[in-house]
Amino acid sequence: MLEKLSDALKSGIKRFVSAIFIDEKTLNALVNDIQRALLQSDVAVDLVFSISESIKKRAKEEIGKGHVAKEYIVKIVYEELVKILGEEGNKIDITKKPIRILLIGLFGNGKTTSAAKMAKFFQKRGLKVCLVGLDTFRLAAYEQLVQLGDKIHVPVFGNPKEKDAVKVFRQFEAETKKFDVVIVDSSGRDALKQDMIDEITNVAKAVQPHEILLVQGADIGQAANEQTTAFKKALNISGVILTKMDGTAKGGGAITACSVAGAQIKFIGVGEKIDDFEEFEPKRFVSRILGMGDLDALLEKAKELAKDKAPDKDMEKRLMSGKFNLNDFKAQLETMSKMGPLTKIMDMIPGMGMSGIPKDMLNVQQDKLKKFKIIMDSMTKEELENPDIIKGNRIERIAMGSGKEQSEVRELLKQFDQLRKMMKGLKGKDLQKLAKRFGGKMPKMPF
Numbered sequence: 021m022l023e024k025l026s027d028a029l030k031s032g033i034k035r036f037v038s039a040i041f042i043d044e045k046t047l048n049a050l051v052n053d054i055q056r057a058l059l060q061s062d063v064a065v066d067l068v069f070s071i072s073e074s075i076k077k078r079a080k081e082e083i084g085k086g087h088v089a090k091e092y093i094v095k096i097v098y099e100e101l102v103k104i105l106g107e108e109g110n111k112i113d114i115t116k117k118p119i120r121i122l123l124i125g126l127f128g129n130g131k132t133t134s135a136a137k138m139a140k141f142f143q144k145r146g147l148k149v150c151l152v153g154l155d156t157f158r159l160a161a162y163e164q165l166v167q168l169g170d171k172i173h174v175p176v177f178g179n180p181k182e183k184d185a186v187k188v189f190r191q192f193e194a195e196t197k198k199f200d201v202v203i204v205d206s207s208g209r210d211a212l213k214q215d216m217i218d219e220i221t222n223v224a225k226a227v228q229p230h231e232i233l234l235v236q237g238a239d240i241g242q243a244a245n246e247q248t249t250a251f252k253k254a255l256n257i258s259g260v261i262l263t264k265m266d267g268t269a270k271g272g273g274a275i276t277a278c279s280v281a282g283a284q285i286k287f288i289g290v291g292e293k294i295d296d297f298e299e300f301e302p303k304r305f306v307s308r309i310l311g312m313g314d315l316d317a318l319l320e321k322a323k324e325l326a327k328d329k330a331p332d333k334d335m336e337k338r339l340m341s342g343k344f345n346l347n348d349f350k351a352q353l354e355t356m357s358k359m360g361p362l363t364k365i366m367d368m369i370p371g372m373g374m375s376g377i378p379k380d381m382l383n384v385q386q387d388k389l390k391k392f393k394i395i396m397d398s399m400t401k402e403e404l405e406n407p408d409i410i411k412g413n414r415i416e417r418i419a420m421g422s423g424k425e426q427s428e429v430r431e432l433l434k435q436f437d438q439l440r441k442m443m444k445g446l447k448g449k450d451l452q453k454l455a456k457r458f459g460g461k462m463p464k465m466p467f
């Protein structure tokens with residue numbers, strides 16, 4: 021789903037993150053890449069323009085405030101994308117029961133399929149669900165719904181002999197009251213014309229739905245704005261289900277168009293199967309297409325750390341020259357353990373994989389960090405400053421004092437030594453790059 025948009029955005033961000041400095045040129049290149057990606061996904065031109073302007077404006081402000089870390093800029097991109105997708109609060113409230121949901125829309129957009137998918141969605145959440153087939157217009161509409169309902173063991177109410185949808189509903193109204201969620205399928209038309217408006221208006225009067233959801237295919241791209249606006253005006257829809265997100269490159273256009281039309285997307289259909297259905301949550305959605313983990317959480321932590329620690333110029337110098345000692349190592353471990361599991365942190369940082377750090381170095385586990393810290397607590401000041409003197413007797417004493425094995429003390433020394441060698445091999449600008457990633461304050465050990 022939306023692979024093209026996702027790939028294009030990701031490669032733009034990757035290019036940006038791998039640049040050494042943020043300047044006007046790299047920022048413009050990033051914005052251009054985002055523009056191209058959005059336009060290819062059929063997002064309306066004026067919207068693309070306004071999001072580019074916001075990104076540029078906010079990025080310059082952040083840089084002006086001294087936030088040179090690229091994460092801040094990537095975070096702005098993320099936030100602006102979330103903004104054009106309609107922010108939060110799309111969930112259907114099912115505290116009152118039964119809740120009735122009426123699905124409407126043109127022929128072939130996926131009403132009947134979505135009715136069954138949604139039934140399964142609520143059923144999985146432990147709710148008692150029934151389906152009501154009020155498509156009396158299309159032949160075999162009722163049978164299609166029964167087939168789908170049977171598959172998921174959800175009762176289906178309908179009467180293929182009755183042509184009046186309101187009468188069908190009245191026939192089963194009392195029975196539907198025994199359920200938590202009542203999903204009502206309705207009949208479509210080729211286009212939104214008066215007879216459809218009249219029929220749905222009557223059905224809505226009878227059903228008294230808590231939600232009227234417009235079901236439309238994402239393949240119409242930005243035309244979803246016009247269509248959603250028309251349905252909203254004529255039938256007072258409360259939200260949208262965007263189907264067929266799996267088979268189109270125009271999904272980005274459709275999603276943003278709904279948002280522009282002032283309609284919340286409640287669900288997206290991502291395939292023909294009954295489970296190919298998801299609640300739409302803009303933040304999660306954007307994180308996914310940008311291919312980043314929880315950027316918010318990472319930035320929060322990076323901010324806290326920057327607050328915690330003043331820049332340590334001496335340590336930076338020692339790092340740059342490869343002359344750092346166990347004290348530095350210890351400080352790094354403390355910072356690291358506050359950040360959470362290492363591999364997870366690396367995943368959260370876009371482009372981190374590109375700094376050429378061996379993968380197994382990343383796999384140092386959290387408890388090992390703790391163990392190392394305990395061992396170092398049993399070292400003398402002299403030993404911490406000058407690790408090369410730690411041999412034979414000293415190893416024995418440190419192991420005893422910390423309650424660890426001598427082999428564990430040796431392992432720590434070995435890891436430290438490996439790192440020292442690796443740091444020597446890193447160029448100064450790589451180190452600065454790493455330091456900047458973490459708010460520009462703390463130079464980080466790349467392991």
Ligand code: GDP
Pocket residue numbers: 125126127128129130131132133134208235263264265266267288289290291292296
């Ligand atoms: P209705 O006329 O609005 O009730 O539409 P249907 O529910 O009968 O669906 C029309 C066609 O669209 C069917 O072939 C469905 O399998 C297909 N369809 C519905 N939703 C999706 C979706 O999310 N992805 C894909 N690929 N096909 C879908």
Ligand code: MG
Pocket residue numbers: 131132133155161
């Ligand atoms: Mg149908």
